[in-house]
Amino acid sequence: xxxxSKFSGNNPIQINVPHKPTFFDPATIPWTEWVMxxxxxxxxxxxxxxxxxxxxxxxxxxxxxPPHHHIGNAEAxxxxxxxGYGEDDRGGVWTHSLxxxxxxxxxxxxxxxxxxxxGDGPIVGYNDxxxxxxxxxxRLMYELAKAxxxxxxxxxxxxxxxxxxx
Ligand SMILES: [Fe+2]
Numbered sequence: 001x002x003x004x005s006k007f008s009g010n011n012p013i014q015i016n017v018p019h020k021p022t023f024f025d026p027a028t029i030p031w032t033e034w035v036m037x038x039x040x041x042x043x044x045x046x047x048x049x050x051x052x053x054x055x056x057x058x059x060x061x062x063x064x065x066p067p068h069h070h071i072g073n074a075e076a077x078x079x080x081x082x083x084g085y086g087e088d089d090r091g092g093v094w095t096h097s098l099x100x101x102x103x104x105x106x107x108x109x110x111x112x113x114x115x116x117x118x119g120d121g122p123i124v125g126y127n128d129x130x131x132x133x134x135x136x137x138x139r140l141m142y143e144l145a146k147a148x149x150x151x152x153x154x155x156x157x158x159x160x161x162x163x164x165x166x
Contacts, residue, residue, distance in 0.1 A: 026044070032150050041056060046141070052072055060112050064107070067106055067125075069124040071120075072120030076115040076116065078091055080113065084107065084109075
């Protein structure tokens with residue numbers, strides 16, 4: 001077996017190794033209740049520069065998401081079930097969705113769905129009167145997951161404290 005740390009010949013590039021394993025098994029953490037009834041998530045990564053995050057999202061059958069606003073693009077790949085918007089824009093297993101940044105919509109899932117979702121920014125949820133109910137960014141996701149002992153694998157570059165605050 002060749003030395004995996006070096007390319008062959010005179011190539012000066014050397015293979016390196018990250019500080020933690022590349023792979024993570026989501027089965028090792030529990031589902032955490034999300035911000036809407038009937039929805040659960042497993043946080044996978046956080047994007048401090050944008051407030052976005054990636055997750056596994058599980059939605060119970062007959063769940064309808066209230067109006068929400070995607071600040072950045074949100075992509076999903078469907079692993080189980082299906083969901084969609086009205087009658088003509090729906091996707092099932094092995095389909096990909098792109099909810100573009102700026103989209104404000106509702107979604108429904110009669111069957112329930114499990115998806116891998118990647119968001120480039122926060123999601124804003126609205127109350128019935130149009131007021132903001134929640135801004136779901138990577139920090140909120142982390143706090144929710146941490147309270148459920150499901151965030152030990154998540155790393156932030158920046159940390160904040162109240163000490164020295166003005
Ligand atoms: Fe959405």
